[in-house]
Amino acid sequence: MQKDNLVIFDTTLRDGEQSPGASMTKDEKIRIAKMLEKMKVDVIEAGFAIASPGDFEAVQAVAAAVKDSTICSLARAVRPDIERAGDAVKGANSGRIHTFIATSPIHMKYKLQLEPDQVLAQAVEAVKMARNLCDDVEFSLEDGSRTEPEFMYRIVEAVIAAGARTINIPDTVGYGTPAEYGVMFKNVIENVPNSDLAIFSAHCHNDLGLAVANSMEAVMNGVRQVECTINGLGERAGNASLEEVVMAVNTRKDFYPVESRIDPVHIVPTSRLVATVTGFPVQPNKAIVGANAFAHESGIHQDGVLKHRETYEIMKAEDVGWNTNKLVLGKHSGRAAVKARFEELGISFDSQESLNDAFKRFKELADKKHEIFDEDLQALVSDAEAEFTAEIYAFESMEVNCKTGEKPLAKLSFTKNGENVSTESDGSGPVDAVFKAIEKVANSNAELALYSVNAITAGTEAQGDVTVRLSRAGSIVNGVGADTDVVAASAKAYLHALNLLESGVKAHPQHTGV
Known part of the structure; x- marks a missing residue:
């Protein structure tokens, strides 16, 4: 029928x-x-x-x-x-x-x-x-x-x-x-x-x-x-x-x-x-797309799947794309291969200059980690867009000193409206110290509504994907930052959120109720 x-x-x-x-x-x-x-x-x-x-x-x-x-x-x-x-x-x-x-x-x-x-x-x-x-x-x-x-x-x-x-x-x-x-x-x-x-x-x-x-x-x-x-x-x-x-x-x-x-x-x-x-990570036990959706911990389940997949799996992981997000790219990969993979992910570049910038970022990341995955490429582009959202704040460099029993101290350099700024602060942890140091310059009067760290891929060399949500006077924005150093990613995300807040970009849309 x-x-x-x-x-x-x-x-x-x-x-x-x-x-x-x-x-x-x-x-x-x-x-x-x-x-x-x-x-x-x-x-x-x-x-x-x-x-x-x-x-x-x-x-x-x-x-x-x-x-x-x-x-x-x-x-x-x-x-x-x-x-x-x-x-x-x-x-x-x-x-x-x-x-x-x-x-x-x-x-x-x-x-x-x-x-x-x-x-x-x-x-x-x-x-x-x-x-x-x-x-x-x-x-x-x-x-x-x-x-x-x-x-x-x-x-x-x-x-x-x-x-x-x-x-x-x-x-x-x-x-x-x-x-x-x-x-x-x-x-x-x-x-x-x-x-x-x-x-x-x-x-x-x-x-x-x-x-x-x-x-x-x-x-x-x-x-x-x-x-x-x-x-x-x-x-x-x-x-x-x-x-x-x-x-x-x-x-x-x-x-x-x-x-x-x-x-x-x-x-x-x-x-x-x-x-x-x-900046909304998927919970591990989310149906279909969660990291654990096709994972089997129970010995009985593992044994059953090995003998006959349908005993405990009603779908094939590869049917929904779980095997397509592996990418054999690394420091020796060429521009054409990287560009082709970006295009498969729905990412295009409006100029040769923007492609060159993306490829440069790819090479920098490849120097830090052995394998590059689709999620890394998506985060790389999002991180690049975060930098160019507005030119009010731009991350330059960071030094954080941590020692057991002592308050962490963060020293940051970034630009504000094109001028170099240096600032420092201690805090209850390295991220707290970084945020307080930034606020010494920004004085944003914004409330930190969410701080989230998510590993983009598996392994200790994975990039950290950080989301910082700030709210002020009814406006809510998400700043994002990605780096193999999660504290640096946190600084980038906070500065991105401040840029969005000050420029009015990505202000929360009007609720329609449907």
Whole structure:
């Protein structure tokens, strides 16, 4: 029997970016979008075009860079948002406008302060406006899982009649359970006369840890698009995880009545890229992409796998890309080989000068460690972008003295607005001393919201990937730094965060609520 296609709608670049500190630059969004395109993701939601000039430019740039996936921009159900979204995706081979309005009683009463009939009229008008700008229009009922059924049927019928061809009913606050969320779609499809003219979509948040379960139950009840993110990234507890949805469908072909066109071999490399760009490391026991996802510690399990893999493994690690992230590059590797591998990772260079700079950094790293992995190359590019985000602060050199029983002392040299600065401080540890020394010059009044160190690859010579999250006056930024010396990586990350904070780049995006 022919199975239906399950449309994979990736919103890492929009909803995923709403994780505090996870904002991405335009170039970072393009890198991730190209990997999603290589994975054959059907729809890429590239951002919320009206949120800022930077968001508009990023959506526009992704639309120009990606040819094989539909590029989507989110828009509230108001004319300025819709027109801005239309302009942003105008250059795409395939574009989509995704417009939404809240439909639950609590949202209509307290947030919108509108009566249901007013909300319905605004939704219909928004879809009509969007259809005048773009053939592909998606409509979302914000807080759909708490919307009254009869009103849901009315508004879904009306927006389909107005031209929406994808209807998304999100579990915006992560309140739903699989049984009730699935039945909700079943009832909508059965009670809306023109439901056969639209594809229904699930968009689930993970507040109760049920996002993937809710999404898959929706699929069993007629949904043919799932909105998800790489690594389950997203505001609060995150969204449904793309890799879990895709591999559930691939692995349980006997159960799910759908198939996707996703090429799963790119899942792990894309997961690593998103983790590097956002500074949100993947937990080791995360399904599919966690470091322990295919590891077997139990002797009984190991024995079983050695005798017959399927005894304890339901998937092959290589099918999702675990064997593709090994890279035999080292200090003797040539420029062409390095450039080719960068391109396979979705990293391109806009000039010979930028390629030369990347190759120089590669050689410097190769002098420090024997083997270079894909994760190293991704971190190398992210570290380079961090240096050029703004020219306010730039790391030069560092000396840290540590001795048991004595306070560590850090001496730093960096530039501030092009001028050399030297500073020093002691601290409770070497990193604390480094940060305090920097703050003696910066006086940023920022709060350190997160300090995270992650080994990029295995082994004692691995690069340390450091994330520093600073917050000030409602703005949240992530600074990143990579180095084989984790204290130096920490200094780079802190200076990067200060640059972002001072320049306003990557300020946390506006929350939309979908």
